[in-house]
Amino acid sequence: PGQILTYLDGEVKVEESELKPRVGFLYPILTRNISVFINATRERDSGQYMCTVNVVDDVTSTGKNIGVINLTVLVPPATPTCQLHGSPTVGANVTLSCSSKKGKPSPTYQWQRTAPTLQVFFPPAQGK
Numbered sequence: 684p685g686q687i688l689t690y691l692d693g694e695v696k697v698e699e700s701e702l703k704p705r706v707g708f709l710y711p712i713l714t715r716n717i718s719v720f721i722n723a724t725r726e727r728d729s730g731q732y733m734c735t736v737n738v739v740d741d742v743t744s745t746g747k748n749i750g751v752i753n754l755t756v757l758v759p760p761a762t763p764t765c766q767l768h769g770s771p772t773v774g775a776n777v778t779l780s781c782s783s784k785k786g787k788p789s790p791t792y793q794w795q796r797t798a799p800t801l802q803v804f805f806p807p808a809q810g811k
Contacts, residue, residue: 687732688719702728721754726787729756760786 689696690712697703702721709718717736721728734750760783769777783790 690717724756726756726758729754729787756787758785758787760790763792 685700686698687700687702687706688698688708690708693712695708695712697706705722707720709720710716717734719732719734730753732752732754734752736748736750763781763783765779765781767777767779769775771777779794781792781794
């Protein structure tokens with residue numbers, strides 16, 4: 684795990700990382716609420732975040748001073764790419780494929796069939 688933010692001896696320090704320009708404490712540090720914000724979240728911000736609270740010279744709270752939260756940044760699915768494989772003629776086998784390059788959690792798919800469009804063919808005609 685990498686350090687993100689630290690408040691120590693009255694000083695806030697933001698560690699060098701891709702989060703640096705997007706992260707900070709939500710409230711003034713003198714309060715007991717040490718919430719952290721992350722702006723412009725990205726999929727790679729997903730992960731487990733730990734908050735450790737220490738009081739100088741306190742050895743009685745060891746192991747009880749850590750809070751853990753899991754963050755999963757949801758990603759909408761990309762527009763699906765669909766293809767027809769095979770020859771769409773009577774008696775032939777065809778495969779319809781559909782996939783989406785991204786989405787978190789993994790997208791689910793559903794196929795539906797609509798009524799076929801009517802195609803009208805006119806026999807060849809002679810004359811005017």
